[in-house]
Amino acid sequence: MSELNLVLLGPPGSGKGTQGERLQEDFRLPYWATGDILRAAVRDGTELGQQAKEYMDRGDLVPDDVMVGVIAERISTTEAADGFILDGFPRTLPQAEALDGELDRLGRGLTAALLIDVPDDELVRRLSGRRTCVKAGHVFHVDFDPPKHEGICDIDGSRLIVRDDDKPEVIRNRLETYHEKTEPLIAHYDERGILRRIDGARTPDEVSDRIRATLATLRMEEEL
Ligand SMILES: [Zn+2]
Numbered sequence: 001m002s003e004l005n006l007v008l009l010g011p012p013g014s015g016k017g018t019q020g021e022r023l024q025e026d027f028r029l030p031y032w033a034t035g036d037i038l039r040a041a042v043r044d045g046t047e048l049g050q051q052a053k054e055y056m057d058r059g060d061l062v063p064d065d066v067m068v069g070v071i072a073e074r075i076s077t078t079e080a081a082d083g084f085i086l087d088g089f090p091r092t093l094p095q096a097e098a099l100d101g102e103l104d105r106l107g108r109g110l111t112a113a114l115l116i117d118v119p120d121d122e123l124v125r126r127l128s129g130r131r132t133c134v135k136a137g138h139v140f141h142v143d144f145d146p147p148k149h150e151g152i153c154d155i156d157g158s159r160l161i162v163r164d165d166d167k168p169e170v171i172r173n174r175l176e177t178y179h180e181k182t183e184p185l186i187a188h189y190d191e192r193g194i195l196r197r198i199d200g201a202r203t204p205d206e207v208s209d210r211i212r213a214t215l216a217t218l219r220m221e222e223e224l
Helices: 016-027 034-044 047-057 064-075 092-105 120-128 170-191 204-223
Strands: 005-008 030-035 083-087 112-117 132-133 139-141 193-200
Touching: 005 034, 005 204, 016 030, 030 034, 030 092, 034 047, 047 064, 047 120, 064 083, 064 092, 092 139, 112 170, 112 204, 120 204, 132 204, 170 193, 170 204, 193 204
Parallel strands: 005 083, 005 112, 030 083, 112 193
Antiparallel strands: 132 139
């Protein structure tokens, strides 16, 4: 079977993490969220891992070239022989270009960039429904996981509040930042013909089915 080298894209609240985990199970591919891959490189003590650690210890962002190097290290292992799923990187166009270059060098290429697309209004609805208990931080959701009594934590009976991060205007700002950074990235993958848009406004099961169907089609096209 051919390689499945995937990048997952999607706004906060799109269910991207859930879909990544399902893809990992379905296709037996390593699923790398940016934070995890960095922590693994640091733990394994690779040269790039040590470089990354210096930035992280200072509280600085790890530069793109180091990040791409860390990813390339992992892609070169047997773990990723059949492919990989990247989540959280690239986030910007320069990062995407750096990743393309590194994959070229390795004689690999992306099979697809899967964009889980959800309208902003739906994302705001999903994200602003979170309610957090003041005492211990237990989390509920008015639609998906409501408490038994409105405004009261099931576990310890304390008051539930909307945290600042979960306020609609704060969420809209986050989404605006996401769009600004991600649109050029989406255009880049679209131009290369590997962008696949998935309707993420559906249920998680429906979204999974769409992704599976999309990947099956890609593989069929490849075999033709
Ligand atoms: Zn609680």
